[in-house]
Amino acid sequence: MLLSFLALCCGGAAVLYVLYSWLIPAAVQYNAWLALLWHDAIVERALNILTRSTRPQRLLRAVQKKAIKGDPQSVISTIDYFCRHSEWAMNVGDEKGAILDSVVCEVSPSTALELGTYCGYSTVRIARLLPPGTKLITLEFNPDYAAVARQIIEYSGLQDKICLVEGASGDLIPKMQELFGIKTFDFVFLDHWKDRYLPDIKLLEECQLLRKGSILLADNVICPGTPDYLEYVRNSPRYESKYFKSHLEYTKVEDGLEKSVFLG
Numbered sequence: 001m002l003l004s005f006l007a008l009c010c011g012g013a014a015v016l017y018v019l020y021s022w023l024i025p026a027a028v029q030y031n032a033w034l035a036l037l038w039h040d041a042i043v044e045r046a047l048n049i050l051t052r053s054t055r056p057q058r059l060l061r062a063v064q065k066k067a068i069k070g071d072p073q074s075v076i077s078t079i080d081y082f083c084r085h086s087e088w089a090m091n092v093g094d095e096k097g098a099i100l101d102s103v104v105c106e107v108s109p110s111t112a113l114e115l116g117t118y119c120g121y122s123t124v125r126i127a128r129l130l131p132p133g134t135k136l137i138t139l140e141f142n143p144d145y146a147a148v149a150r151q152i153i154e155y156s157g158l159q160d161k162i163c164l165v166e167g168a169s170g171d172l173i174p175k176m177q178e179l180f181g182i183k184t185f186d187f188v189f190l191d192h193w194k195d196r197y198l199p200d201i202k203l204l205e206e207c208q209l210l211r212k213g214s215i216l217l218a219d220n221v222i223c224p225g226t227p228d229y230l231e232y233v234r235n236s237p238r239y240e241s242k243y244f245k246s247h248l249e250y251t252k253v254e255d256g257l258e259k260s261v262f263l264g
């Protein structure tokens, strides 16, 4: 009796071990729907309850513990390591980040806007490549995320190159001229909620914040996806658009960035 009970327990533990350490990680690496459900709905909530902290707070602690203060590259590598080995997070990530880096270097913008800061990963990534004198304006409407992002930006030593504004893109875009004296943006990185991409570039157009040659770079155009935005930039005579194939951050699920040149 005791022996069969022990065998049952061992069998159950073995099944759980195989599920947790092999089957689930393999499934979430390759399936978009499972990846988002597992990382965002299950693991994040469970860890929030178990650790009585939020994912951005855990990410910030990893940076404060492991990254070199004042070294943006070390902050970026620490976040990537944390997201690959401890806990996934919705940063643009290292793979798409390399594409982002090459576009920022190519544009070398004098004025730059980011929609969607989250913990400041892409903000630090972009700001470290900006020419002297350029300030990146980044918008975030979640005050808890903005508070973490401020500390990560400060830790990376790039606070003089970044202006984090708390609020919704739809409210702030029309105020760019009044708040910052911006006439047009050379570079815009879109990485906020996906249903806002299209209304916000139309707003940027309406507010005349795009000039001939302005570059828009949009993340997650495949996963979770931005079909209305893609349809617009790929078919409008006002844009010349190109897709950069990659993967959803820290997974093998297809995702990519859409680079669109505003033609005026």
Ligand SMILES: C[S@@+](CC[C@H](N)C(=O)[O-])C[C@H]1O[C@@H](n2cnc3c(N)ncnc32)[C@H](O)[C@@H]1O
Pocket (backbone or CB within 6 Å): 090, 091, 092, 093, 115, 116, 117, 118, 119, 120, 121, 122, 123, 139, 140, 141, 142, 145, 167, 168, 169, 170, 191, 192, 193, 196
């Ligand atoms: C995918 S995350 C950004 C990730 C970040 N760009 C990175 O790569 O490190 C999207 C962020 O956009 C913010 N957000 C979504 N819609 C927004 C809006 N309309 N205005 C401002 N922030 C928004 C969310 O709160 C979230 O923090």
